[in-house]
Amino acid sequence: MAEPADPPNGGARTRGPQARGRRRRAELLAAASRLLGERELDGISLQDLARAADIPTGSAYYFYANATEAFAALTEQIGADLAEVLAAPIPAAQLTAWEDVITVCAGRAVDFYAARPDARQLLIGSKAPPEFKRSDRENDLLLGSILRDHITAVFELPAMPRDGDLYFHAVEIIDLFYSLSMLRHGRITDDMAAEAVRAAVAYLRTYLPAELPPAARTAADS
Secondary structure (H helix, E strand, O other), X not given: OOOOOOOOEOXXXXXXXXXXXXXXXXXXXXXXXXXXXXXXXXXXXXXHHHHHHOOOHHHHHHHOOXXXXXXXXXXHHHHHHHHHHHHOOOOHHHOOOOHHHHHHHHXXXXXXXXXXXXXXXXXXXXXXXXXXXXHHHHHHHHXXXXXXXXXXXXXXXXXXXXHHHHHHHHHHHXXXXXXXXXXXXXXXXXXXXXXXXXXXXXXXXXXXXXXXXXXXXXXXXX
């Protein structure tokens, strides 16, 4: 099925099919994000997304077979947004111990979820389909590496086999507490946010010493 072309706009150059397709795909995902701030995930159809994006339903089907496919694409986009938030530099003055990295990054995640109802529903909500959870698990590998990078920017980590798994598991622990808080309270409460950090740090302490030496500084760091 060919996606209908945009009508001519006076003397303006008509957008090519690829540019038009990217724009309409982005509009559908933006509509999905907005609607998740107003309604429950399982109550939104592709027709709803098309209507909210002001796109003909036939064109919406050209991009996504159903709303689940659109939400799956939005889940990947949200995961990338969260990774960008967590990867932002942490001032060294805030890091007196490696545990501070967990506290800072977990706090950033709480703020992200508080501002993004679409993220709450798709990443830690109880109604998200299993395939969305699998996609988020894959993104959690990236988030785990971000935690490790923040620690190694300030501290010297001991050599450990498969240490990347440790930080992935820490992210999963935090996600579990956030998901439980959503299930019980409909939001991430302060108490559950604190429990998430406590549990992740306790897990990592079984592998990391209480104190780590400072990372070696290079000429570029000076």
